[in-house]
Structures are given as structure tokens and as C-alpha cells.
Ligand SMILES: CC(=O)N[C@H]1[C@@H](OP(=O)(O)OP(=O)(O)OC[C@H]2O[C@@H](n3ccc(=O)[nH]c3=O)[C@H](O)[C@@H]2O)O[C@H](CO)[C@@H](O)[C@@H]1O
């Protein structure tokens with residue numbers, strides 16, 4: 001298994017491009033199942049998760065091709081399978097997003113239940129509840145969700161909580177349903193909006209995306225389209241936390257600052273000097289950060305996917321911060337590892353109290369999930385001495401060439417490939 005070796009204490013300086021958003025690229029790739037015509041997609045990040053999505057699509061008979069670095073064409077004109085097997089769903093939960101499109105277009109789908117994961121239980125009951133309301137007959141047996149339907153029928157669906165992939169799955173199902181669907185309590189995340197914009201280009205009739213009430217008039221069929229995936233606000237936010245913790249001055253290009261409001265505001269509170277244009281952000285930090293309290297929330301609140309990275313900044317801040325995780329019940333797995341680097345953190349249920357220390361010191365730590373890994377990289381960049389980060393396959397799921405981008409900013413970081421040791 002690959003590892004990262006990070007020698008901390010170097011300030012970051014320079015410019016990098018932000019990649020396309022993982023959490024937008026995944027539903028958008030699966031939207032290819034909704035039409036027999038090709039989707040031409042740009043700004044699709046090279047990640048293990050996007051590779052898994054293409055593998056799953058291939059298993060279903062969708063032909064795809066990467067052209068150049070970021071362009072993917074996917075064509076579902078000969079779909080031959082309707083099953084997302086356990087081995088793929090367990091490596092990537094977003095595989096559940098084939099459920100809506102398959103039932104809507106082919107009237108049939110069999111998708112493995114994802115099961116729990118490091119950050120929480122993460123059930124998919126709302127996806128099932130919504131599809132049932134649209135008229136699908138669903139049974140859950142032998143670890144699989146098996147759904148069948150003739151043509152789905154529009155309905156009013158109010159999810160019990162705000163769910164991002166739940167909203168996406170139901171929106172993809174409703175675009176081909178007969179009549180009107182109203183999704184209440186819908187997720188407002190920019191990735192949901194990006195998917196809706198692609199679907200509209202394909203001929204879907206959607207209004208209200210970006211609000212908590214999405215109204216969809218079903219159509220009989222959808223066509224191909226060309227679309228560029230929205231920039232990754234979580235990758236951008238992670239690099240902003242990195243410069244906040246390590247110090248220095250960086251410019252992020254190909255980014256959408258309007259999607260980063262809550263993160264930018266917290267980082268300014270921590271002392272970063274941030275300026276922005278239409279598609280760039282400049283961030284500088286020349287002092288020790290100030291501790292900032294944060295409570296994770298659905299968009300436009302502070303993203304749970306940024307919690308570990310902001311915690312890394314708080315570990316070396318002046319003062320004490322209180323971090324409340326409200327979305328996932330077990331998203332503090334990085335705390336024990338940050339403590340190994342010298343952080344002073346106490347957890348009580350969903351709350352972490354971080355007492356800022358003057359310095360962290362490098363150690364061997366283990367990544368436990370995607371954003372925990374990013375948080376540990378940031379803490380290691382700020383630490384004195386050498387940190388080895390193990391199990392970085394989590395990081396490779398969702399960050400494109402993170403170590404290369406950090407090296408371009410002057411960080412002392414290298415990948416130790418397990419292949420080199422064989
Ligand atoms: C691929 C993708 O886009 N992943 C993102 C998506 O995950 P994902 O879409 O899986 O997360 P949800 O928004 O669905 O989860 C929000 C909360 O609702 C609960 N829930 C959700 C669905 C359901 O049927 N039943 C239920 O109880 C979850 O356990 C969680 O506590 O949104 C999360 C919250 O912003 C992010 O952390 C993930 O990065």
C-alpha cells in the first residue's frame with residue numbers, strides 16, 4: 001500500500017489548478033445511463049472513484065472513453081446489465097446512484113446495499129422511500145436492493161433529512177417519470193445543481209435546483225449533451241486550510257469561490273488574508289491561526305467534508321475551538337491520529353474540543369477515510385519533522401495528485417509506492 005512521507009515546516013507558495021468535483025462527477029457519469037446518446041463530459045477528475053464509476057458503467061454495458069486528461073465520453077446505447085455488485089459498491093458508496101437512472105429508463109435495477117463505513121452508518125432508506133413513492137416495487141434481500149417498475153409516476157416526496165445522493169438519485173429517476181415530481185427538503189449542494197444543469201441540457205425539465213424544493217416535469221426520453229464538471233470546492237477548501245496551517249501565499253485557479261462561502265468565512269476568522277475573482281482565490285497566512293468554532297451543516301453551511309481539514313488548522317491555533325459534527329455520527333476518526341502528532345483534542349459525542357498547541361511533531365499516522373486523510377496531510381505540513389501517512393488509498397479516492405499539487409506549492413512531500421518495495 002502506498003504511503004506519503006511529509007516533512008513539515010515549509011511555507012506554501014505558488015499557484016495550482018483545482019480539479020473537477022468528485023461529488024459532481026460521480027452522479028454526472030451515472031446520468032449517462034438515462035440516455036442512449038453520448039454524454040461528452042469535461043473536467044472529469046482522474047480519481048480512483050471516477051475510475052470505479054467507469055468500471056461499474058462498463059459492467060452495465062456503457063461504453064466510455066477518456067480523451068486527453070479530463071474529457072470522458074460515455075454512451076449507454078447498449079445497456080446489458082442492471083446490477084451494481086457488492087465489490088464495487090463497498091469501495092464506493094456513490095455506486096448507489098445507478099439505482100434511480102436504471103429503474104427510470106429500464107424499469108429494473110439490482111444494487112448492493114452499501115453497508116456502514118468509517119464515518120457512520122449511512123443508510124439509504126430515503127432513496128428507497130422516494131423511489132417507492134415514484135411507483136417502483138422494491139424488495140431488499142440478500143444484501144441487495146431490487147427495484148422494478150413499469151413507468152415511474154411523479155409524486156411529492158419529502159425526505160426525512162437533507163440527503164445529497166438521495167436528492168440526486170430521486171432527481172435522476174423523476175426526469176423520466178410520467179408527470180410532476182416535487183422533491184421537498186432537497187439538498188442544495190452545488191453538486192446537486194451541477195447535475196440538474198447537465199440533466200436540463202439533456203432535455204429534462206427541472207426547476208428550483210439550488211433551493212430545498214425541486215420541481216421536475218417528467219419527459220419520455222433524454223438526449224446526449226456536453227457538460228463541464230463544476231470545480232471541486234472541497235479540494236479547494238483543503239488547500240486553503242493547508243496554507244492556513246503551513247503559512248505562505250497561494251493562488252487557486254479554476255475554482256468557483258461562490259461555492260466556498262462558509263469555508264472562506266471561517267478561514268478569514270482564523271486569520272487568513274483571502275481575495276477572490278470570478279475563478280480564482282488568493283490566500284495568504286503569515287501568523288499563527290486563531291482558533292475558530294464550527295458546526296457542520298448542509299449547504300450553504302459549513303461542509304462536513306471540510307471538518308477534518310479545519311480541525312487540523314485548529315490544532316495549532318491560538319486558543320480553544322469547539323467543533324460540532326452534525327451530519328455523520330462517527331466522523332472524528334482523525335482525532336486519535338492528530339493526537340499522535342501532538343494535538344490536544346477531547347471528544348464528547350458529536351463535539352470535539354481542540355486546544356491549540358504551539359507545535360505538532362511528525363509521527364507515523366494512519367488514514368481512516370478520505371477527508372480524515374486530507375486533515376492529516378494538513379497537520380503534517382504544519383508539524384515539525386517527518387510524518388508518514390499510511391493507507392492513502394482513501395486519499396486517492398477523492399484527491400487528484402494531491403502530493404504533486406502540494407509539491408508544486410513547495411511542500412516537502414513524496415509518495416512511497418508499495419510497488420517500489422516489491
Ligand atoms: C458522493 C457524495 O456526494 N458524497 C457526499 C454526500 O454523501 P451522501 O449523499 O451519502 O450523504 P447524505 O447527504 O445522504 O447524508 C446526510 C445524512 O443523512 C443520513 N441519511 C442519508 C440518506 C438516507 O437514505 N438515510 C439517511 O439516514 C446519512 O446517514 C447522514 O447522516 O453528502 C455528504 C454530506 O454532505 C458528503 O459528506 C459526501 O461527501
Ligand SMILES: C=C(OP(=O)(O)O)C(=O)O
Nearest residue numbers: 023093094305370371398
Ligand atoms: C464522504 C465522502 O465521500 P463518499 O460519500 O463517496 O464516501 C467525501 O467525499 O468526503
